[in-house]
Each structure stands twice: as structure tokens, then as C-alpha cells.
Amino acid sequence: MSLDVQDFAVQNFAAANLLRRPEPVRIGGFVAGFDPATASPYVNYATPLPGAAPTDAEVAALVGEFERRGLLPRLEFAPDAAPEVEPALRRAGFTTEAVHEYLVCTPATLTLPAGLPPTRTPCTDAEFAEIGAALAEAFGGAFPAPAEGASLLRRTQERGGAVRFVRAEDGRCAGAASCSAPAEGTAELAGVGTRPAFRGRGVAAAVTSALAGALFARGAESVWLESSGEGSRRVYERVGFRPGGTRLYLRLAAPLP
Template identity: 65%
Template structure:
């Protein structure tokens, strides 16, 4: 599964508006944002980059005034992991990723109604809801709403749940499948609406869509704490491997 997730990450970054490939790495750049969570790189599975390859990677980030940063599964590219460490990259975090398959998916029998956004207002409202859900870590923006729409229009899926007054209470997105799998991300609920089963509902519906309508053999995600992990496990996600975030700050 590590290799599937790594191949997915490679394809996902190649879909960025301005991707670059150099020395066994794919760098996914989006000129509309400086966010390190969008502008990052990943090694090709099995890549064995040289010191010069890593230097070229760093230079590509520096010339764009971005922090060199990577996300990858180290078991799928162990030589790349070693080369990055030798070049001074440090581990920002390591996350266990969870995987859902058709055999493990468990859609809740009851819960809030889940729908797909259809209008610009829907995408803007969902972007605002996710910005609030994540405490401003990903500020609300027109570009953020546009990225959500682009996800939905390029083979992925976006889902939301509304509050009683019609505003968006929470939602999530799933990227288009690649290498037989798809990444589910951005699961967030506004604080005032937590505890209603929104995260479980949108996660299960997105996984169902990818597995039964878009041809994915699996869906994977990362979690931010034990509470969210329990939510994901209830709808069929199981621990499978580790992803590493690495960066160079000097």
C-alpha cells in the first residue's frame, strides 16, 4: 500500500497548476498560494537522488521564495529519505495513514444529509467553514474556493453538510483516484456544529463515491488526533502505513 500511496502522491502533484520534475522528485506548485501544504514535493517510488539532485530540488523552491518541503511514504523511497536527511532536511511530522476499501466501508445508517456543492456560493461557504474548522490554519479565500471546485470538476469529489439555517456546517474533499487509490482530506466541522456526526457522514459518503462510483480500489487519509481517528475507524478506515513531512529551514 505504501507504493500505491506514493504513486498517488506523484500523480496528485503532477496535477498542480505548475508542476516541476527534477532529479527523481515531483514538485507541485500553485502560483495562487504560498501555502506549504499545497506547494510541496515528493520523490518517485524507488528514487535514488544524488546530492546534486537534492540541491536542484531546494533551488526550485528557493527561486519561488518557498520553503523546501516534502510529503512522502519513506518505505516507498528509502534512498530519497536518506538523501534528504543528509542534505539537512528535518522531519516536521510523521503520520499514520488509514485506508478504507469496499470490504471495510461502513456507511452510517443515520446522520445528517450530505450534499455536493453546486454554486459559487456553496464553494465559498464551504471554504469559510473549513477555515473556521481548522482555526484559521487555512485562511478563507477565493482561491481556496476555486481549488475546491477544481477538485470536484477534475474527477474528485467535494461534500458538505448544512446547518439548520442553511449555512455550511462542515465538509470535506477527495482527490481524483490515481494508482488505484484516492486521498480524502480537509474533513472539518465548525465548532458550533460538532458532535452531530458531520465528519463521519461526509467521510463515509466521499469514500462510498470513490469506491463505488469512481473506480478506486481504496481511499486513504491522515488524521489529526485520536478523536478523529475513532470517527474514521467507525466508517471503515484501518491503519496501513506512515507518511513523513520533511522540510529545510536554512
């Protein structure tokens, strides 16, 4: 799959996925997804449609929708799929929060290395809460609070996505990850986290490969995720993920004049 095709697939997915939020909103060439159950900016954000060329008025309307809800105006998108969006947002005062490389896995590239720990699918409230707490520890508090995180993970699984975790020998959840339901032929794998005490034991590779395999079994043509550094990239490449493109995160640094 070429870079241009993959960028458009990822961006089409981003828009379709936000339309699944409890309160989706379309504004010009943007789709914003809102969930009143949380104020997290990592759940409530917007993305452009591929090829969007927003006017300043559309950007202002998008900002107003966030501010009306008391939320931080924030976007995530593949800039090469909508090259006119970034300049329009920067004119409005948006600044860079992060730039991440994304990697893509297909059924043809997925590999299952030997020796990985077995993974489990959570079923009970206790298991979802345990996973939420483990991810909160893994990400140093950046992940939603345990109770909220558990609720979001359960919702992901109930709505056609998947969650996998590894139980350590001492009975604790060692690490976990989740993957969205497929949309536009692809699915996003996210929140791969391992508790510090269990790192270096193949936990991340195990949950990543298990989730990709589960989504391929449901008909997804590809699964993609974002790499946050060389260490994590090596883990993902080990199970068949390959470079795909770039995702840009922008947030409003100052109110519109």
C-alpha cells in the first residue's frame, strides 16, 4: 500500500471513528467527536476529512464548538491527506502538541514470534478495572484515571473493537492494549502499555500481535498504530508493523481574536 493511499485510509478511518462518539459534530470539512462521559482531550477532539480546505470561518466555528463545551480545541490528523488544513489552523493560533510516526500491519506482514506470553480477553468489571490501573501506571498517569479508563476500554470491546492483556505469574495485570472496531478497512491499535516491573518480557509484542490478528480475523485489511520512540518501534516491527506515515497533533494555544 503506497504512502498516499495509506494516509487517506488512516484519515478516512479517523473521521469515521469520531463519528462513532456519542455526540459527533460535522463542521465544514471537519468531524469532531465528543463523549460527555469524559473531558479528556484524547477522547474529545476533531479531524479533517481527506482533502479538506477549511476557511477561517469554519475553523472559528470548530473552535467555538469546543469552547461551548468547555473543552480544549484539539485535532489529530495525517497532514499529507489534507495539506491545506495545517496552515488554516496555525492562522487561528493552533500549535504543535506532537508529531508521531504511524506504522501499519497487514495480514501479509503479521508475525507471531515464539516465546511470547499468552494474552487474555477481559470479561469482568474487575478485569477491566485491573487493566485500567495497569495502564495508568504504565503511562505515569497520562492514561485516564482507572475507573474512567476501565469504562472506555469496556466500551471499545462492546462496540466491535478488542482488548487484550497479559497476566503475570504473580496474578497482576502486566500490560495491555486495545484496538478500535474496523472502519474504512483499517483499525487503530492504541494504549499499548506495560507496567515497569514487567517490561522486557514480550508483553507489548504479545498484546499487539494478538490484537492485530483478532482484527484481521474480523475482516480488517490493515491495523495501524503510532510509535512513540525507537524502543516501541522495535517492538512493533518485531510483530510485522512497517512505516506508514506521519500524524500531527495540534491544539489551540490562544483564543481567536
